[in-house]
Amino acid sequence: MLSQQVTTLIDKELKKYPADQRQSAVMAALRFVQDEKGWIAPEDMADIAVYLGMQQMAVFEVATFYHMYKLEPMGKHTLTVCTNLSCQLCGSGDTLDHLHKRLGIGLGETTPDGKYGIREGECMGACVDAPLLTINNRQMCGRLTPEKIDQILAELDKQ
Amino acid sequence: MNAPILFNTLHFDQPWTLENYLKVGGYQALRKVLTEKMSPDAIIAEVKASGLRGRGGAGFPTGLKWSFMPKNYDGVKYLVCNSDEGEPGTCKDRDILRYNPHMLIEGMAIAAYCMDVKTGYNYVHGEIFEAYERMEAACEEARKAGYLGKGILGTNFEFDLHNHMGYGAYVCGEETALLESIEGKKGQPRFKPPFPASYGLYGKPTTINNTETFASIPWIIANGGKKFADIGVANSGGVKLFSVSGHVNKPGNFELPMGTPFRKLLELAGGVRHGHKLKAVIPGGSSMPVLPGEIMMEVNMDYDSLQKAGSYLGSGAVIVMDETTCMVKALERLSYFYYEESCGQCTPCREGTGWLYRIIHRIEHGEGKPEDLDLLLSLCDNIAGRTICALGDAAAWPVQGMLKHFRKEFEYHIEHKRCLV
Numbered sequence: 001m002l003s004q005q006v007t008t009l010i011d012k013e014l015k016k017y018p019a020d021q022r023q024s025a026v027m028a029a030l031r032f033v034q035d036e037k038g039w040i041a042p043e044d045m046a047d048i049a050v051y052l053g054m055q056q057m058a059v060f061e062v063a064t065f066y067h068m069y070k071l072e073p074m075g076k077h078t079l080t081v082c083t084n085l086s087c088q089l090c091g092s093g094d095t096l097d098h099l100h101k102r103l104g105i106g107l108g109e110t111t112p113d114g115k116y117g118i119r120e121g122e123c124m125g126a127c128v129d130a131p132l133l134t135i136n137n138r139q140m141c142g143r144l145t146p147e148k149i150d151q152i153l154a155e156l157d158k159q
Numbered sequence: 160m161n162a163p164i165l166f167n168t169l170h171f172d173q174p175w176t177l178e179n180y181l182k183v184g185g186y187q188a189l190r191k192v193l194t195e196k197m198s199p200d201a202i203i204a205e206v207k208a209s210g211l212r213g214r215g216g217a218g219f220p221t222g223l224k225w226s227f228m229p230k231n232y233d234g235v236k237y238l239v240c241n242s243d244e245g246e247p248g249t250c251k252d253r254d255i256l257r258y259n260p261h262m263l264i265e266g267m268a269i270a271a272y273c274m275d276v277k278t279g280y281n282y283v284h285g286e287i288f289e290a291y292e293r294m295e296a297a298c299e300e301a302r303k304a305g306y307l308g309k310g311i312l313g314t315n316f317e318f319d320l321h322n323h324m325g326y327g328a329y330v331c332g333e334e335t336a337l338l339e340s341i342e343g344k345k346g347q348p349r350f351k352p353p354f355p356a357s358y359g360l361y362g363k364p365t366t367i368n369n370t371e372t373f374a375s376i377p378w379i380i381a382n383g384g385k386k387f388a389d390i391g392v393a394n395s396g397g398v399k400l401f402s403v404s405g406h407v408n409k410p411g412n413f414e415l416p417m418g419t420p421f422r423k424l425l426e427l428a429g430g431v432r433h434g435h436k437l438k439a440v441i442p443g444g445s446s447m448p449v450l451p452g453e454i455m456m457e458v459n460m461d462y463d464s465l466q467k468a469g470s471y472l473g474s475g476a477v478i479v480m481d482e483t484t485c486m487v488k489a490l491e492r493l494s495y496f497y498y499e500e501s502c503g504q505c506t507p508c509r510e511g512t513g514w515l516y517r518i519i520h521r522i523e524h525g526e527g528k529p530e531d532l533d534l535l536l537s538l539c540d541n542i543a544g545r546t547i548c549a550l551g552d553a554a555a556w557p558v559q560g561m562l563k564h565f566r567k568e569f570e571y572h573i574e575h576k577r578c579l580v
Contacts, residue, residue, distance in 0.1 A: 016280075016321035021361060023343035027326055058344070065345040065502075067327030068285050084247045085445055086404035086478055088492050122329060122496060123247040123445075124286035127404035127476070128411050138288045 002047045006032045010051065022052045026062050030069055035136075038078075039070040067122065068137050075110045075117025077156045080134045083120055086127035091144075095131050098146045102153060116156075161390065164378045164398050165371065166414050168259050175293055177300045180261040186306055188377035189265050192272055193314045197380075199230070202273040206376070208384030210396020215241055215332070215369030216444060216474040217549075218462055227356035228274045229364050237365040238271050238279040240373055241337055242294075245284055245329040247445035247496060248476030251400035252370035254412050256283065256290035259374065260297035264306065264320060266373035269380055271318040274366055278319055281370075282337050285326040294322045329500035333548045334367040336502065347502045348548035371400055391417030395461035399475050403428040406435065406481040418461040424477065425456075435481035439565070443473020445493050446553035448560025449486075470560065485578045486565040490557060491516070491523045497554035508551040511542040515558055522569060525576030532562060532569055 002010070009032045010025055017024040029048045034040050040063055049056040063069045070078065079099065083092045096118075100106050103116050110117040124132055129142025141152055167183045168174035180186070192202065207222030228236065240263065244252040255263055267279050283291040298320050301307040309317045323341050325331050331340045335349035338360045359365020375397060379387045388396035395417035401424055404410045408429030415424065421440070431437050437452030442460070448470045450458070458468045465472045480489065498512040515538055518531050539555035546552075562569065571579045 016323070018361065021342070024323075024341055026343040027340070028324065031324065031326060052343075054343070061345050062343065065328060066285070066325070069326060083492065084496055085441075085489060085492050086248055088489070089405045089478070089480060089484065090410075121286070122327070122499060123245050123249075125244040125253055125284045126250045126287065127248050127478075128250055128402055130404055130410070134286060134288075137285070140286065140289065 002033070002044075002051060003036060006036055007051065023054050023058070026052055026054065026059055027066070030059070030063055031137075034070060035138075038076065039073050041071075073110070073114065073117075074119060076115050077159075078117045078119060078136050080119045080121040080137070081107075082122070082124050082130070082132045084123040084127075086123075087130040087132055090130040092131040094146070095133065095144050095149065098149050102149070161398075161416070163414050165255060165259065165262065165374050165400060166412075167262075174258040175260055175297065177261055177297070177304055180259070184381065185261055185377075186265050186312075188380040189268050189272075189306065190312055192269055192380060193312050193316055199273045199275070202269065202380065205379055205384040209375075209379045209387040210384075210391065210394070211372065211375055211379065211387065212395070212462065213369055214371035214375070214399065214475070216246060216446075218472065221368060221372055224356075224368070225270065225274060225366060227354070228366055229357070230275075232275070232364060235278070235361075235363045236274065236276045237360040237363055238267060238274065238276045239334075239337065239341070239360060239365055239367040240267060240279065240281040240370055241332065241334060241367055242281055242283045242290075242370045243325050243332045243337060244287075244370070244474075245332050246474050246476060247493070248404055248441060248478040249402055249444050249474040250404075251402045251412050251475065253284070253287050253290050254400070255370050255374050256287070257293050260294050261301065261306075262374045262377060263294075263370055264297060264301050266376035267320055268306065268311065268318050269376050270366070270368070270373060272316055276366075277317050279321070280341055280360070281320060281322045282331070282341060283322055283324050285324055285328075288324075291322055291324050298322065328502075329496070330502045330548070330550055333550065336548065337367065338365065345502070347504045348550075350547055392459070392461050392463075394463050395472075399460070399472075401460065402474075402476045403479065404476070405479040406432045406484070407479050408432050415460070418459045418464070421455050421458050421460055421477075424460060425479070428479070431479065431481050433481075435483065437479065438482045438484055439480045439486065441470075441476075441478040441480075441557075443471050444476040445478065445496070446549075446556055447471045447473040448556050449564060450560070451564050469563070483580055485523075485580050486561055486568045487519065487523045487572045487578070490561045491519045493557045494519050494554065497550065501550060501554070505546040505548075505551065507542045507545045508554065511538050511551070512554045514538055515542075515554060519558075522572050525572075527569075527573035529570075529573055531573065532566065536562060 212218040331346040336346040340346040494516040498516040543555035
């Protein structure tokens with residue numbers, strides 16, 4: 001079941017599109033579920049399909065096509081580290097090394113307590129702030145240094 | 160240097176507010192168009208005279224594109240802004256969205272008036288959530304103040320704009336993939352023709368322009384197309400935003416007249432880091448062929464100059480690499496990107512990008528063979544120009560550029576199983 005909070009958000013999003021184009025809200029609907037639960041399960045896709053009047057397979061196609069959807073739990077705080085060229089030149093390798101040192105995990109892994117996960121990101125469109133990471137797809141942190149990463153982790157530890 | 164055009168609110172503490180935009184003459188161009196009842200033909204003539212070309216990377220003349228929309232058409236038409244800025248190195252549109260959202264809204268409203276469109280969508284790159292929220296707030300602000308919605312500025316002109324958030328797919332920067340994405344589907348590019356002007360969003364006539372392109376419109380209308388063209392050079396009118404990233408002391412976005420020497424741009428970005436020597440530059444986003452530093456130091460940043468030098472202006476994203484850069488490692492990362500981002504629709508791209516990546520990966524890891532370099536070039540020839548969209552070309556050009564200028568470094572890697580640098 002989609003929560004009331006999610007359906008309220010979807011309803012608001014639906015107003016952007018023609019009444020007969022409910023499918024246009026599928027990307028936002030998946031995002032709302034992910035923001036609420038941390039990831040998207042097949043049951044959520046089925047619920048979204050019913051709510052928007054789409055085939056379940058069409059929801060699955062969208063969820064698997066776009067990188068930022070998480071189809072399995074990836075930690076309470078998912079850190080997505082960009083490793084593309086501008087970030088690579090500015091030290092995204094050092095970012096990953098430092099995160100590994102601090103959290104004991106590498107790309108695609110989650111800490112045993114389920115608190116942190118690290119994913120590899122593609123270009124985030126903020127290359128002048130390289131090297132970069134995003135937290136749960138919402139907050140972007142740039143010009144990373146070991147000290148700055150320590151600060152970020154200290155903040156997240158409090159949550 | 161001239162007063163900034165696109166970054167004209169940057170001196171305010173909160174550059175994004177309607178109040179501050181109005182202080183620098185915001186929405187006066189829209190007012191002029193509506194009160195003087197400028198004809199669509201007159202607007203298109205100004206845009207053509209401005210020499211404005213698509214700022215997303217392809218450089219198609221904007222005025223000409225607008226003229227393709229059907230006139231006296233009795234049905235729904237759409238206007239779409241492509242803010243899905245994902246070409247590695249590029250992050251200029253993000254600053255328009257974050258710092259001057261009303262300039263984009265005004266530009267789109269003028270375009271909508273010109274092409275008789277009532278609804279627009281702005282497709283925002285998924286990773287820049289802050290920019291999406293800023294745009295949502297700006298649209299709400301504009302609606303309340305009567306710059307969007309029904310009866311704009313007391314006339315019977317009606318236009319509303321909605322933001323649609325992407326969620327991590329480079330290929331959605333391709334205009335028809337972007338339309339599919341707004342329709343709630345996988346972002347797979349459509350075969351063209353038909354072009355969006357006849358069959359676009361929801362099958363209706365649609366015009367799609369880049370963020371910076373739309374944001375240039377208010378100034379052009381307020382000051383005249385010719386004045387904009389005169390800021391730049393022949394065939395490259397106006398100002399352009401350049402994102403400078405990589406090995407520079409002060410990476411950032413810079414608004415400069417077209418035709419500015421690269422030397423000057425590098426200076427503005429604080430020069431090469433640590434006093435190192437400039438090795439190479441990708442001058443227009445990761446898809447554009449790389450050029451050696453010594454060629455770049457003599458090049459001007461405009462469409463024709465860069466093409467003459469063997470690359471393209473693209474999106475205006477400049478990735479700077481100093482003498483410590485291993486070109487094999489750099490190319491390995493770029494090739495992985497295109498492999499990862501290929502939508503899988505066309506065989507040459509789906510299979511070819513993986514093939515390119517695997518070969519470059521093995522060269523980087525000391526397992527390359529002498530014949531690999533010719534194999535890479537042969538693969539490029541069989542990808543570029545053989546796919547529905549330009550992602551195939553985008554995957555091939557960096558490989559071709561690297562092998563043209565830095566082949567020796569690849570040969571060294573294959574022979575000695577380690578880096579030259």
